[in-house]
Amino acid sequence: MDSSSGLVIVGGGLAGARAAEGARDAAYDGSITIIAGEDAMPYIRPPLSKEFLIGKDDRASIDVHPEAWYAEQRVEVRRGLRASSIDPAAHTLTLGDDEVLRYDRLLLATGASPRRFRGPGADLTGVHLLRTVDDSIALRDAIAPGGRRVVIVGAGWIGLEVAAAARGYGNDVTVLGLETVPLNAAIGDTAGSVFAELHRAHGVTLRMSTSVAGMVGAEGRVTGVEIDGGEVVPAEVVVVGIGAIPETGLAEAAGLEVDNGVTTDAAFLTSAVDVYAVGDVASVLHPVLRRPIRIEHWANADVAGKAAGRSMAGQKVEYDEIPYFYTDQYDLGMEYSGYGTLTAGIDPVFRGDRDAREFVAFWVNAGKVVAGMNVNVWDVNETVQRLIRDEVVVEPARLADPAVPLEAFVGTSG
Ligand SMILES: Cc1cc2nc3c(=O)[nH]c(=O)nc-3n(C[C@H](O)[C@H](O)[C@H](O)COP(=O)(O)OP(=O)(O)OC[C@H]3O[C@@H](n4cnc5c(N)ncnc54)[C@H](O)[C@@H]3O)c2cc1C
Known part of the structure; x- marks a missing residue:
């Protein structure tokens, strides 16, 4: 030994x-x-x-x-x-x-x-998963020439980010998602619809409430994705992004x-x-x-x-960070901080211009901010984190009012 x-x-x-x-x-x-x-x-x-x-x-x-x-x-x-x-x-x-x-x-x-697709055709050439740098290189080789039909199975973060990249290369892109609105599990329908509109505006076809029966192919290479009901959505490239x-x-x-x-x-x-x-x-x-x-x-x-x-190494640690993540898609940049588990069923309060995709969305639970998402608005995420950490009690109408500075809420803890 x-x-x-x-x-x-x-x-x-x-x-x-x-x-x-x-x-x-x-x-x-x-x-x-x-x-x-x-x-x-x-x-x-x-x-x-x-x-x-x-x-x-x-x-x-x-x-x-x-x-x-x-x-x-x-x-x-x-x-x-x-x-x-x-x-x-x-x-x-x-x-x-x-x-x-x-x-x-x-x-x-x-x-x-990455969770694998368990149905027929998952191993056909042209069907991609994305986790490693080699996966990314293989996918880039497949989409960079443009002019291909790319079908993405899964309307979560990775599916949507790949959709944006594939559109950027000039491909025809379809996203298939089980839920009614993309990103439903991550940020709920209301905030998810912002991303749905973003992708539609960039020419992506979103087919929601759609379940995949299998991949179809010829001579070992994928030619399409069969959805429930038997329709085949044609594809030269398929990306499976159905979670990890x-x-x-x-x-x-x-x-x-x-x-x-x-x-x-x-x-x-x-x-x-x-x-x-x-x-x-x-x-x-x-x-x-x-x-x-x-x-x-x-x-x-x-x-x-x-x-x-x-x-x-022996230091005393009690890890209490507020979960944080970000995404970039086309010209949209987003940061999210908060406890997703406390946001279920809550409609966010929007502060800013939702249609222009420049806003901060807050999820308020029992009068307190439990999560916040800034979209194309910068230098606010630290304040969002403070509102959450300090368990600030907020009035949703004031929170939505851009005339009231966010800092005004800091320190008003309940
Ligand atoms: C394509 C992609 C895009 C992403 N984008 C974002 C984003 O925009 N924002 C965001 O917040 N997060 C994003 N994430 C998530 C983020 O990358 C992960 O949360 C992060 O990588 C987790 O790091 P980790 O070290 O825990 O695990 P990993 O990065 O998965 O690393 C674990 C490593 O352990 C190795 N391993 C596993 N088992 C063994 C074993 N038995 N022996 C030896 N080695 C082993 C694996 O091979 C792997 O290399 C993204 C993830 C992916 C795949």
């Missing part, structure tokens, strides 16, 4: 890389090893459906750190190697088939994998508590001694909500990743 110990991080994504950084920030001096399943240094994924996909960002710009950083910080990244099992009692993990590595503390930062599934296999096999993600306390400690989890894979106790939440967003991998590293 290899006698290496120290901190071992399984998963070389953003959360894993930030955890290494957080541990060094907290003056951890022992060895740090990242087991990176992909044969790549840690990189960030949001550009894979945006700037990188449209050819604006190059490969180097999506790296979390320059390669030299890892050597300077004495962080060993073992690329293209997967952890296959954990033995929490022995404080060991197995890499590949037989290498056994000891750890003092272990972090599961294994992220999530947390990579909990290692944790489950090791007997850790898993419930829609690896369950942790607010310091990222799982149910096993010295085993932590963070990022897309983790369901972390939120001190404000008083229940675990799993967040599949970049800012969480970024900020919580670092906090998990500090926690593993």
Whole structure:
């Protein structure tokens, strides 16, 4: 058995890389090893459906750190190697088939994998998933020539971002979604309809309340998507963006508590001694909500990743950040902060010009702001976060009135 110990991080994504950084920030001096399943240094994924996909960002710009950083910080990244099992009692993990590595503390930062379409034709050439840089390159090669019929299965963030990129390259784009309005699960119908109008205005065909029966093809290549009722929507390129599934296999096999993600306390400690989890894979106790939440967003991998590293290094951590994410589609930029779980069934209050797509939307629950989304309005998200954090009691009519400065609400907590 290899006698290496120290901190071992399984998963070389953003959360894993930030955890290494957080541990060094907290003056951890022992060895740090990242087991990176992909044969790549840690990189960030949001550009894979945006700037990188449209050819604006190059490969180097999506790296979390320059390669030299890892050597300077004495962080060993073992690329293209997967952890296959954990033995929490022995404080060991197995890499590949037989290498056994000891750890003092272990972090599961294994992220999530795209949900696959389970029906017929899913493996036809021309059917794409989008998670890795290689997926993004393959998709870019397929859509960059333009003039193709691109059908996107799924009207969530990734589906809509890919739709924008594919339109930008001059393709004919159709989005198929199960729900009546895109993004319903993320931001509800009212805010989702802003994105529906945006895409229609850019020539995307949205076919909502539509379920996919299968992909059809000829000679191994996709030629269309069959929807319920038998109609085939023709396509040369199909993108499946129907959500992601947390990579909990290692944790489950090791007997850790898993419930829609690896369950942790607010310091990222799982149910096993010295085993932590963070990022897309983790369901972390939120001190404000008083229940675990799993967040599949970049800012969480970024900020919580670092906090998990500090926690593993022995610092006291109680992670209570307000969830945050963003999107860019065409000329629309958006930031969202808040507790999506508290917004169900609530119609947002709009402040600004909804039709011009320049506004801040607030979700007000029991008189308090629980989430806010700024669209093409900048430098307000920090204030939105303060309103949420301070549990400010607001009058919706005043909140909607641009004549009342947002700052006027800060400090009026209930
Ligand atoms: C195309 C795309 C666009 C996105 N856009 C946005 C956006 O605009 N805004 C936003 O907020 N979020 C966005 N996200 C989400 C964001 O990228 C994720 O929340 C973030 O990547 C999560 O980081 P992570 O480190 O937890 O997991 P991941 O990035 O998934 O990294 C986990 C890594 O662990 C590896 N791994 C898994 N199992 C093992 C194993 N057994 N052994 C070794 N390695 C293993 C995986 O191969 C992977 O490399 C986007 C995601 C995608 C895919």
